[in-house]
Amino acid sequence: MSTLEVHGLSAGYRRSTVISDVSTTVDTGGWLGIIGPNGSGKSTLLKAVAGLVRHDGHVLVDGRPLASLRRRERARALGYAPQIPQLPIGLTVTDYVLLGRTPHLGVLGREGPTDLDVVRALLERLDLTRLADRALSTLSGGERQRAVLARALAQRAGVLLLDEPTTGLDVGHAQALLDLVDELRRELGTTVVMTLHDLTLAAQYAERLLLLDEGRVAAEGTPAEVLTPAILAERYTARVTVLHTPDGAPVIAPVRA
Ligand SMILES: Nc1ncnc2c1ncn2[C@@H]1O[C@H](COP(=O)(O)OP(=O)(O)OP(=O)(O)O)[C@@H](O)[C@H]1O
Numbered sequence: 001m002s003t004l005e006v007h008g009l010s011a012g013y014r015r016s017t018v019i020s021d022v023s024t025t026v027d028t029g030g031w032l033g034i035i036g037p038n039g040s041g042k043s044t045l046l047k048a049v050a051g052l053v054r055h056d057g058h059v060l061v062d063g064r065p066l067a068s069l070r071r072r073e074r075a076r077a078l079g080y081a082p083q084i085p086q087l088p089i090g091l092t093v094t095d096y097v098l099l100g101r102t103p104h105l106g107v108l109g110r111e112g113p114t115d116l117d118v119v120r121a122l123l124e125r126l127d128l129t130r131l132a133d134r135a136l137s138t139l140s141g142g143e144r145q146r147a148v149l150a151r152a153l154a155q156r157a158g159v160l161l162l163d164e165p166t167t168g169l170d171v172g173h174a175q176a177l178l179d180l181v182d183e184l185r186r187e188l189g190t191t192v193v194m195t196l197h198d199l200t201l202a203a204q205y206a207e208r209l210l211l212l213d214e215g216r217v218a219a220e221g222t223p224a225e226v227l228t229p230a231i232l233a234e235r236y237t238a239r240v241t242v243l244h245t246p247d248g249a250p251v252i253a254p255v256r257a
Pocket of ligand 1: 013018036037038039040041042043044045
């Protein structure tokens with residue numbers, strides 16, 4: 001149940017500026033997909049929104065500057081699942097996902113039945129139940145990725161930032177994850193911002209797409225407005241055709257020369 005506003009956001013590393021003057025608004029329960037070629041600044045944009053890299057400009061959640069919120073308030077306002085997370089590899093899957101509940105725990109810092117229920121339900125939906133007691137270090141890449149997402153979803157933040165959430169997931173697990181995110185969005189009004197290379201999945205799940213090129217907004221609109229062969233040829237140097245599934249969803253198909 002949160003609106004995210006980004007105003008004139010610029011960010012980078014040391015002396016180099018990577019993204020410049022990005023502005024956008026995502027309404028409560030909205031889903032914005034960030035797309036763009038390699039190195040265009042998608043991950044940097046998410047990190048800047050999350051306040052994890054040096055930036056200029058403003059990020060507001062429900063009209064409140066994110067930078068002004070205390071840690072716990074901030075963790076309830078905004079959750080972030082990075083593309084390459086630092087994992088406490090000795091933890092079990094359950095204990096790791098429970099960490100996502102930290103901003104909701106009472107003064108004693110003990111998890112209650114609601115926290116355990118939230119975690120159990122997420123493990124079930126992400127096909128992790130049989131791995132619940134396994135150490136993170138023993139998981140496959142796709143299993144670990146699902147644990148990282150389960151932790152971010154357990155946080156139940158108003159705004160959820162997902163950096164390439166389907167990386168390393170097979171098509172079935174990718175769909176299960178995106179369906180689950182869609183459900184949270186509909187049931188809890190979670191506002192979602194996600195980077196994705198898979199343009200077909202991006203078009204099927206995101207309501208709007210923002211195309212970054214060299215750190216600037218090159219296009220923004222509905223998937224049909226942004227994913228045109230002309231725009232993709234110009235921004236990705238790609239030859240593609242746009243097909244449609246029987247229910248009308250776009251499929252971005254590469255065309256061999
Ligand atoms: N920690 C860092 N220090 C210095 N430069 C960085 C750092 N992280 C990213 N960059 C640079 O910033 C630019 C944008 O990187 P970013 O990861 O945001 O792009 P991206 O669009 O997410 O790329 P990809 O599609 O390849 O994941 C790249 O040129 C990259 O080399």
